[in-house]
Every structure is written in structure tokens, then in C-alpha cells.
Amino acid sequence: MKIAIIGVGLIGGSIALKLREKNFGAEFIGIDKSEIHLQEAQELGIIDRFEDFENGVKNADLIITAIPVDATVKILPQVLDLITDKQTVMDTGSTKSGIVEAIKNHPNRKRFVAFHPMWGTENSGPKAAQKESFAGRAAVICDREDSDQDALALVENIAKNLEMHLIYMNADAHDVHTAYISHISHITSYALANTVLEKEREEDTIFQLASSGFSSTVRLAKSHPEMWVPIFKQNKENVLDVLNEHITQLRKFKSALEKENFELLEELIKNANKIRGILK
């Protein structure tokens, strides 16, 4: 099986590396707007060769998109225009409603499977790819009833080879859940970084003092706007709902502190501690 990866960065590269290790796929073809990334990906053994968009798509049995979600929305109809009913297309995007909406009336819609592997780091590009990235983590398949059985089975097999456990839900539910589980953490982390950068001018002190708690909370603030602006754009309504709730929750801490209501502060913290039972 020939596999084309559109976007040979962190996610596309990590998928290719793992599938190659599993001897899944005979040939990996890179497609990317960055010639530098294509060359790096080839040198790193992520892809065997690279092609232009049209030839790359036409020559592959499976096409995996691993590019920002706004670019995915644009490119997916073009990919589906080029394929036959023997080919399968899957994405890896962090939002899903806009993506499935963009192709819902496409005659080849059923050749597409909406896939979201729940993993990422604050780094990007082929050099950031790691073959053990996905093992043990969750992957979501959305709207499986809108995909052909053989296309779905192929993507399920990919997930198995990536050693991920699958969850099925519709695209709208996916976007609500990811707003809570992933998108809000990034906004919080960005805002926290900006808070510290705004007031703490003594950067050297930050660096020296930063404890592991701080580093883990602001780690996500290193994530690139090229990936995240499109996610927030695509999932605007859900992200705003969660952001408003988060600001409300922060105001409760503020109010408890201002009023020196330490019983309330303790209650708020005890409630938050319940996350201990959910997240190991």
C-alpha cells in the first residue's frame, strides 16, 4: 500500500515513523508546501520520496492530511476531486465540524474518514516527529456512518498500528469535548505566559525560579499560532463558551480571596481536587 502524507510535520511525521516501524505501508510519499520540510522528512526516513500535490494524491492508496485545520478544510475537496473509489482519505485535525461540513455533499465523501489522534507537543516540523508519540492514547473517529466500510476499516487498522484506543462520536460532540479537554488548556497557558511576560520584566528571575509546576502549566504556551489560530477559528463558539466559564471560575477564586472567604477558597480547591479521580 502506498501512503501519501500531506504535511510532513510533527503529526504526519510521527504517524509515518510508527507505521513504517510496523511495516504498514510499502511506500510513503510526502506532499508539503515546504521543500525544506520534504527534504528533512526524507533524510529522517519519514518518507521515501516526495511529489507534487496532484501526483502524490493520485499515486497513493491512502492519503493522510496532517496540516492546520483551516488548510484541511480547503484542501480536502481538492483531494476528493482527484481520487477514485479505490482510495481512502483521512485527516488528523483537532476540530471536525468544519471539516465534515466542507465535504458533506462531495460525491466521494464516503472515501473520507474523520480521524483525530489525541496527542501533540508544543513543537512542530519533521524533526519533532517521534514514532512512539501515539501509543496508549485515544483517537477519535467522527461520523463513521458517513464513511464506506472498507475506508473505515483501513483507518481503524491504522489506529491499531499506532497502538491507540478508538472512541467514536459525531463531529459536533467532538468539537465540544476538545474545547474542554484541549483548546481551553492552550488559551489558559497562552494567557498565563502573557501574564508573566507582562508583569515580570526580570526574565532572568523567571528562568531561575521557574518550578516544575510552572513549566508544565505554561508548556503549551510554546505552541505555534499556525496550528492554533485555525483551531480557535474553526471551534470558535465552543471555545468561547468554555472560556467564559473559565473566567467565571477564576472570578470565584478572586472573589474568595478579596473577601478573605477562606472556607469558599477551600471548597473551590476541594472541588477541583475531584479531577484526581478522573485523571490518573
Add this chain to the structure above:
Amino acid sequence: MKIAIIGVGLIGGSIALKLREKNFGAEFIGIDKSEIHLQEAQELGIIDRFEDFENGVKNADLIITAIPVDATVKILPQVLDLITDKQTVMDTGSTKSGIVEAIKNHPNRKRFVAFHPMWGTENSGPKAAQKESFAGRAAVICDREDSDQDALALVENIAKNLEMHLIYMNADAHDVHTAYISHISHITSYALANTVLEKEREEDTIFQLASSGFSSTVRLAKSHPEMWVPIFKQNKENVLDVLNEHITQLRKFKSALEKENFELLEELIKNANKIRGILK
């Protein structure tokens, strides 16, 4: 040298384990209001034996307090009442202004060294203690001019044996910096956990979907109120300043999203990315 540890939990236990490994200290005496913790600490090899408060303090050359900061404020004057000018006392608290204020006029003030090892986890109790906890991290000594030279030298030697690098600052500056570097991260994390718990009733979905980004951002939300309410209480003014700034920063993200001003959103994220240059 005999060392008394007041509070044989995560921090006190981790210090004792590391010092014992370095053969620093001939005998470790535990003092704790929890008999269960004292027995656990003895079984875990953290302490050799335990004593009541008065005898434990009187029988030690060095007394280390490792208890919540409000308890430290109360107990320190009592510790200083019991000691002679041959003994040294150090704390490990996450806030400092209230602690140094509480003993500023005590005749034995100079036997005390204000110490803050910048490490912690969301766990507590003797079983959470780890001997490699502190290596490579920062420790702060506050108001060193208020301590006797020999007391200061002893605590510096402790820091060296814990393999920490020392930073010196005054207590007020310490409390401003830790509000930014540590305390706000905890409030953010608690509020984020409460946000998710408030709206996401499908706990099973959280657990299944939670990606590594989410786990690292809400990890601190597991931290106990017994430690953190006193910290927020002691450092109320600084924490409120930072919290207000943080809410302002979050509102900028909210406004950019509401107005679909994606250029501003990109700017906010690019600014946050500057943390990359500061935190490796």
C-alpha cells in the same frame, strides 16, 4: 549533627531522604501532629525516631520546618523560644513575608534562615517523598543579612547537599515572584479543573479523551487545600494582582475571538511564544 524535621511529609521527607543518602546528619528526629505519618516516616527510613515538639526541638542541632505556611508562622516563634544560640532553624515555606514578620523581633531571629526549595508535586505525605526531588532545581534564601553567618553557612551547605542552586532575595521580592511563577499556576489549574467538572458531566469522556496537554495543565489541580489555602492567604495581595492581570489577559483572547480578530489572536499567541526563549 542531629536534625529534627517538623512535618515528615512530601518536602520534609524528601529533604531527609536526600541528606541521609549524602550521609549528612547523624540522626533524624521526626516531629509531626500525625502519629500515622511519623510511623510511616520511620518505616520508610525518613527518620530514625520521633519525639514530641519540645524534646524534638531541644535535642536537635538543626530544626527544619516543612509544614503549611500558616502553621509555620505560628510555630516558628515557639521553636525560637526553645533553642540556644548553638542551634539553627530553617523553614521550607512557599511564602516568606509573613514568616519573617512573625519573628522579626524575636531575640533568636538570627538563628533562623528563610529557605524555599522550588519543588513540589500534587501529592503529600511521607509516602510521596522522593530523594531525587530537589536536584538541579532552584532554592531561595531570603533576607540572609538577618541570619547569623554560621546558621546561613549551614543552610547553604544543606542546599548544596540537596544539589540545588541558590538564589538570594528579600522576602517581599520572593513573594511577588512566587505569585507569578507558582501561585497563579495553581489557581489557573484549579479553575480549569472546575470549568471542566462544571460543564463536562460526561466524566468518562474526559478520562478517555484527555490528552497529555490537558493532563499537564490540570495536574496542579490535584494539589491539596491544606497546603494551598494558607499560601494564598499569606500572599493574598500579590496573588490578587497577578490573578487580575491573568483575567485581563484571558479577556483579550475572548475579545479577539468574539470579534473574529484573528490577527490579534495571532499576536497574542506569538507574544506568549516568547516564553520559549525563557523556559527551556
